[in-house]
Amino acid sequence: MQKISALPKDDALCGWYHTAPARQARPAHSGETHTRWAVVGAGYTGLAAARQLALNFPHDEVVLIEAQEVGFGTSGRNAGFAIDLPHDIGADDYIGDIGIARTTLKLNRLGQNMLHTLVQQHQIDCHMRPSGKYQAAVEPRGIAVLEAYRRGLDKLGEPYEIISGADLPSHLGTDFYRQALFTPGTMLLQPSALVKGLADSLPANVTLYENTAISAVEYGSKIVLSHAHGRIVADQLILANNAFGARFGFLKHTVLPMYLYASLSRPLTEAEQAALGGKSFWGVIPADPFGSTVRRTHDQRILMRNSFSFNPRQQSKPGCLQRFAQQHRRSFERRFPMLPEVSFDYTWSGSLALTQNHKSFFGQLAPNVYGALFCNGLGVTRGTVTGALLADMIAGKKHELIDFLISDSGPNTLPPEPFLSLGVNATLWWGQRQAGRES
Template identity: 35%
Template sequence: MALTSHTFSTDNHGWAELLPQRKPSKSLHGTHRVPWVVIGAGVTGLSAARRLAEHNPDDHILLLDARRLGQGASGRNSGYAVAISQFSGEFDPEQEKNYRRVERINAQGLNLLRQQVNDHKINCHWHEQGYYHTAADTKSLQEYENFKDHLNRLGYDHTLLGKDELTERLGTSLYQAGIHIPQGVLLQPAALVYGLGDTLPANVTLHENTPVLKINHGEPCVLELTDGQITADNVIVATNYEAPKLGFIKRYIMGSTLSGSFTRQLTKDELESLGSLKEWGVLSLHSGGATVRLTNDKRISLRNTAEYHGAVLMSDAFLAKRREIHRSAFDKRFPQLAQVPFEFSWSGVEGISQNFTNFFGRQTSNIFLAGGYNGSGVSRGTAFGAALADYACNMPSDLVSDCLASAPAKWIPPRPFLDIGAFFKVKSRFIGVGLDR
């Protein structure tokens, strides 16, 4: 099926809804000839474009996004830049090298982001106090034991917390046990993307609302736009779960649609009922558990649904139904805030592979691709973008080697088997979720 601009539909929801209106950059029209094109202006594409500009200061680099900045997955996540990932299940000694490889990638991505935020004074509510992994029910309590063992074996800093300590810090008595990970950052994801996009090097030009409808392979490549054409020597594809629309990693990646809600801003008395911390983030130790944050601007954000929804955003009618699920989870955690309404709800799509691996490397002689972060895209996507630019410029590094070592993705069957399999794959993450949802 031929792509059109409507293939990349969006809405005005997400973390961008909490920010002042931003004027988008101009869409691109006409005929152009450039050495480099980066498709996708999320954290991966922004990171790749910035690194390409450093390596090629005399080259003009076009950075294109089908939507407005901040309306893709990079502006619709929950705003965690993690350094340490949770691997479900018992520690596998045969996977220790892989565990450490993933954490090296996360750490490098976090370091790159920290440097860019500091250098360009990006106001994205950067909060470097770590986050909490929590457990409220039987299955998550088993994962608590698994993760504790994982952290001990790998020698990573962490603090174990009981119910009383969590209640004192977070203002909810739901959680029975938790682990505080100090190496990590909470942030406003749309503000981060805005800041990164508005501080690009001089030889990078960002064009929003400029979908690439087709790539004609060759040396050079020819990219077809809604009203124009680009001839490019090299192309970097950073469109994550939408890469199959351009003919890449078909049958290897799918999109899972998640949804969440924000409260209105809390009053002083309401904030005082939430414990001792002014800002915090909770990641459930159950794969289907709720992600909850007390944000810098004094809202509670809660996300606890995931489903196969055709890899598209939810309509307002669908969101209204999911909002009821958010409300139930909120009231269960914060009965003292039962009078506090939700002000905004949003959905977003994460790119996942069947075996939860990542994608990185060369697709053709002059087309390069990265994506598939399985919900950990802020830090890892930043690292993959920088590494992909290094790789495309024939500049080897330890980071490139780590990214290239990602396990091959397992094959995903075509439709209708895809729809059936994806539905049950995503649904399975909620088995035994209990109180954690």
């Protein structure tokens, strides 16, 4: 029996969750259930896998298990960017091998199209818009990143626009940034609202259990998933729980459970919107990876997202919230001095499943056990497409993107403790220090 040594336990004030349309959570599981298919994790990957399994096997019940409430956990805590373009931070031009980049682009756009189709089909109220994204910089090292990425996009043949600092206020309102690279293919959305809508539009042969945290698992000809109030016995198991997948006995010492912090302001008044100016809806990602992600949302709030912590226990650290909320305030004031009275309504943390070599896992983990794990910060698109393709692979379907995913080398093994924590924390400290005004 594999004991699950850590369970999801996110902090309470996720702004996306509380400002998304309310929904009635599905009941927790109790007693004993036997099923052919069990999927653990009802985020983007798990929802896509369960949906596609249900379509591929319409006469089977698919059991989908979520430890918390749908939309409250990791999938509802990101910044709401569904990004199409590849971004290989290990390459000089952030594109790298052109063949891999083109296939990655195809993969990401398939994930986007899947989500867009479902949002349209089920009229999911998640404010999804094809708005593009601004990658912006203020420090010289950030400007250099934009120039390198521009060269990579030229090689890939993808459109972009370089916007000077003098012209940026007409886009973003603020004159804080010196330069931005705008790419048109990103979709912006309300992530918790999207996940809630996807859960409430699952096929009829998917049974969703929320607030059901798996505490132990037994592997064999049958998979037995135990929790506080019962157990689920499955013929086949799909792990779609991102960083927590490593707690189920596979891919140990390969994933870095990082936490990133965000604050969401109160809605801007009409006078404040006029003082800010620029477009009414946009998203900025930083040129420096330790900089700030910023959004102006559909309901006229400002999102600030920056500051990292390494959480090996995979649970939030309450002491970090107050400290990083102060950093969000400083970041906000640097960018928006015209909005001095705007306060934050919510501050929260969200998990990122990062690997050392930025590679995910896709495929079979053991007899009767499969996984699509470790999205490396691209869960919206990558989680969606890999969950669906994993269900197709299990059903015996052929697809060039399945072959591409299976052929990937997968995540590297990490150094042992205490060297791992020392190295990661030193890297975080130095990176956030080096970011300067980008943070």
